[in-house]
Amino acid sequence: MATFSSANPWIAILKGLWVSIRHFFGNLGLFLRGRQDFAIHFPEQRLVQPPALRGMPVLAQMADGKERCVACGLCEWACPTSCITIYPAETADEVERYPEIFDIDMSRCMFCGLCEEACPEEAIIMSRQIEIASYSRRGSLWHKADLLVPVNQLKTRTDYLRRNYER
């Protein structure tokens, strides 16, 4: 473990100063050589997130503009904070059911991803969207129309998930 130069605490202080000076000049040198990533200037620059990132849950929208969800209610059931509300309705389509109302209360959602894991249709997917601040509480209630995202925009996440599908 540590060796203590108790005879002369000044030496210890100088050693510590040397560490911080080394950091200072190291960083300065990197800066002069053009390293820019000391700070991410947020709205202009974005952090590079791993493919595993769980952002807010969104609904997958298929090419014909309809949602893939069949209103089975599993995500509603699995959600620990009960922040999903679904009103199912019937349609003449092949799937026969669709959610008339699909609301997620983002002020209660904790981005846990259990809804995505429960969904038997790959219809609710954790997107890469994490900026969901709103000016009012009502603004954090997301309705179906806001939640729909075209499937091809969710490709990173679905590719990540499909890795695990055949387990």
Add this chain to the structure above:
Amino acid sequence: MLDPERKNPAVPIEGNPAAALEELHTPPMRLQFGPSHPATHGTVKITLDLEGEQVVWSDVEVGYLHRGFEKECETGYYYQNIPYTDRLNYSSPILNNTGYCMAVEKLFGIATPERCNYIRVIGCELSRMADHMLCIGASAMELAAFTPMLYLIEGRELILDMVDSLCGARVTTNFVRIGGVSADMPANFADFARPRLDRALKLFEDADKLLTENPVFRQRMEGTGYLSREDLVAWGVTGPMLRAGGEPYDVRKVHPYLVYGELDFDVPVGEHSDNFDRYLVRLEEFRQSRRLILQCLEGIPDGPVDADDPRVRWPGKGRVFNRMEELIDQFKLVTEGGMPPAGEVYHAVEAANGELGFYIVSDGTGKPWKCRCRAPSFSNMSPLSKMITGGQLADVVPTFGMINMIGGECDR
């Protein structure tokens, strides 16, 4: 044994305190330390009676972050409680996930596959590293050493990057599942992790160089917060605090779980049982955790990451989409939860602050009848009053810092 060179921590007040008080004609001053004090990294109220600078009486009040974790658990299915465990010790969430899931697995009698165990160990040790970095950094900052905090936070970010690539979140991990983990490691995880671990270690060494020999830091840490080994055990203290008192009790060694029995690591013990030794033990545990991760990255076998147990582990989506039986299974498991046999289990893991135990009583339905979390911070906090009474006011801060009370876990 206390080193004679170190100053005696618990200097008793000379003679009879009451008589001394009468002589001075100054009533003790009552000081409220907290609930939100800038020099404590936790929401706790410490009421102190001060005689000059000396603490003559103290009372510690916790509970400002009580959220009813146990009540909440009783109303959720077993799988729904995993995200709640993230919020116990929020600086090392994967450890809590693992503790809870292993307790439920014990209830079911599930053995997880080898690869899953290795991934869990990697996650646990990453969490432990992050927790120790935060603890040392925050404690140093409370003693006015700000630079190490910056280095350690930078190192912690690197570790959280690894956690992030494992499970998609930095703090609210929700990583471990009953009978497996939520996802396998990314393919290039070892190459991703090694340079980051090296860089984190370098930053850690720099913080070590700044702190360990610094005379100011040492004077505030050495000899303060002393509690004898017998007292530590009697007060139910575990983790780095107990080991700093010379008692090598580490759940990873005593009751090996996951693959800790096969891995090679040392359990550092201190001898003075003061704050400085607690700090040194944490320093060394950080290095041991890194060693463990490197061993795991080296030795991780191929294979499945999920136990093949249809009672509890949700079927793979590939089968859910295409086959009727698995679809029904998915519906049953989500709407009923996995139903363990009735009975009760206690399972403990070594969390960053001590023994984290989960005591689960099942009545045979999909929801726990009782889910008790034995939180290390709670037991470690209980002797705080004893440790600070009789000492100086300034010693409260390093003692509290080295207990590393995490409000979410202590108050649940």
Add this chain to the structure above:
Amino acid sequence: MSAEKPEEKAPAAPELSPLLEKVLARLGDRVLAHRTARGDDRIHVARERILEVVRILRDDPELNFDLLLDVTAIDYFGQPDDFETKLQVWDRNRATMRRLPQRRHELALPPRGSEPRFAVVYHLTSTRLAHRLRIKCRVPEDDPKLASVTPVWPAANWLERETWDLYGIVFDGHPDLRRIYLYEEFVGHPLRKDYAKHGEQPIQEYVGPGAKEPRRPH
């Protein structure tokens, strides 16, 4: 589901784990019942003898339970026993390939027995011998009292305060039995099963300094 009684099975002679053997030899008839399940050993003792039992467990060099890990309670609200009957029902249902009982009322359980409502649970371990033991004491609802183990382990101080706070079990001889998580004016004990999860508490009037001053308009 028919309300048939679970058939009386003669309990198979339980195998004693090495630890339980030692504990039983030392404690004798102070142990009311014992069980080893899933690698955990537990004993049941009468609440009058808890202090006596834990003293022996701590001081005996063969047992040496010096570290008290946890004190908590279980509320067996309306449940007949420690779910042991339920385990038998579960096994029987599984054996006959019936659908597993999903909801609590579907279980054919005997009527609520004479067992007291609460159980106080202690988890002990030994730092030197590395074994764990669980002690359970049944405590009735109308007289939820138990001797405090604070004289044996000071660690019990906060843990018993927590158990009092959340379950309302009184520990006799505790030096400072206050609520620890909740405030003193809190009504009821929230971890009891008859406390609603969304139960509301009466609003407490603030009576401290400045209470009568008008609030700043917002």
